[in-house]
Amino acid sequence: MNRTSQGGRDTTPSEGVRSSPPEDRYRRGTRRTAAEPLAACWQPGADRRDKSSSGIKRLAKSYGWRVYAIPVLLVLTALVVIDTAVPSRVDRPAAETSAQVVPPPSGPPAATETPPVKVDLVDIPTAVLPEGPRFSEQGAGTWGTVLGTTGQIGQGRLYRYAITIEDGIDPADYGGDRDAFARTVDSFLADPRSWVGTGTVAMQRVDNEIDADFVVSLTTTGTTHGLCGTQIQYESSCWNPATKRVVMNVARWVRGAKAFSNDLSTYRQYAINHEVGHALGNNHEGCKENGQPAPVMMQQTFGVANDYVHQLNQVDASNSGAVPADGKVCTPNAFPVAPK
Template sequence: MSESMARSDARSGSTRGRARSDPSADGDGPTPEHSRAEDDNVGTAVEVSDPFGLHASADRTHQPLRARWDPTAPDEARARSPRPERGVKKQSALGRFISTYGWRAYALPVLFVVTVLVVVDAVNGGPEVIGAGGNPGFGRLSPRAASAGIIGAPPGDGQFPGDLPTGALPEGGPFTEIGAGTWHVVPGAAAEFGAGAELHLSYTVEIEDGIDTSGLGGDIAVARMVDSTLSNPKSWSHDRKFAFRRIDQGEPDFRISLTSRESTRKACGFDIPIDSSCYNADLRRVVLSEVRWVRGALAFEGDIGSYRQYQINHEVGHAIGYHQHQPCETDGGLAPVMMQQTFGTKNNDIAALDPDGVVPMDGKRCRFNPWPYPRG
């Protein structure tokens, strides 16, 4: 038995001699650093002490290295410092994802949340902005306004009540009832436009004294509207016979004059009791009714700009020699510019107002049109 124990001790000493290379193997006990080095030698085949000689050649690499295989050996009071972590701990799937993608792993959740918020905002109707089609945004309604209920926007069908009499004056802004009966010339001139094969015509733009044009953009804005209308290729300059130029000095061929309601009735007559414009050949004055300039006409369905263009073109047409009015010629087509569109675009309506006129009672109805040559 002692021989067996001696052989076991010899083998144990041999094992310790191979596993230890520092002087602490002399029996004084390992230092804490050396003990940790041995414990951390993971994956290396190490022979352990077997005082009974039963498992001298057993492979213990799969066993916990801190276990003692000699339960009868005296307990060595070895001071152990805190054990450091063994390399890299096994990571979870989330940990591996973060290690792989770095900062992007944190950015992706943020982007996801932002995307969800944008989609929800779009579905619920986000604030409007100024886009490529040119519409202004009004932002979101305040919670108080939204909860209180909002009156619906007016319908956009552009139709006036059917019981309004033809030629009736639409509702709208204020106008001048009585002016001074005198006019002042708006300063400014325009270069000649049009071919002028037969006629070179000059005109002035004038405003009746007593008319406040500040609500219309001022005198200059009125003059620019006249100039831009007549110089448009859809206007009378399309006909190569004519050339036009605006002057502010000297005697013009005709005077385009914005005129109050009372002065218009004096210059144009009021046999048909409807506000309208005219050309007075004795005065060589194109009389533009300020009432209609402000309010327009029912047939134009609220399009004030187009009505002003019609006013100018229709009355200048009389000034340059087109004295007769015209009826609607094609049912559903564009009205001729010399049709009395202020009274309406239905032949029957105009014929009822002026039974002795040139317009027949034939049931034709046209669409409003401000131009002599609408297709340019």
């Protein structure tokens, strides 16, 4: 008796029919008999390919959008590799690409005792700050006005000035009395040997900076360096037109200059007259005649020998021609008007 299964199909081969070996049933292209189990194909869709289609079309049918995405990804990858390998351009600041550096508006003034470019100097003994008491090195960078006014002194164009002291200065640096310091400055500017003695300038003190044409400001060394520059190693004062300040370096106010020996009062009068002279529009000068009083606009803080001053100014375009290296040596002088 023949048993049937799978819906009554005969499981015994019929006579005359050759059955395929069990392993042939999985061979590609071999027809599966009804009783044979389903076999997975190792190449999905192979039998459904359109043999007349091109290779790209066959790939497109098999892989869809991936066929187009892969080349795009390859191109993007190549671009990333090239961009990473080649250094990108860096825009340099103007100061690195140009030899000319534009100073800020509050930079060193055009007329000053400090040359704008650092230069290697030989020993200039008279330019060194003398030994002496300690002085304030760093203040607040703000100034307090010393209140007080004067009447007009002199004839000619009127210049109004105010007097200030930087916040943070040790009172000992100006004798402990702000009013006494201001009276000292007033007396210097009212002296008939000062600028009022030229007959072309008049002075008047006011008690606020707004109304002033210039401001005499006692200033710490640190703040002075910011206003006057640090291109030279010797302490100095300056005129800063951007702030309208006659910047009086407290180091020089306390210790003076070697060219004036121990005469601190005369040096202070010279320093005030010299820097106020810049505020009035005067430039530097050199020694005119050997052995005679130096012009007040000579840089006597550094010395009264033309050779010394010339060397200090040799790289300063605004001062390079003002003082010749002619060997002339003058004597210290604090006044723009020759004593009578």
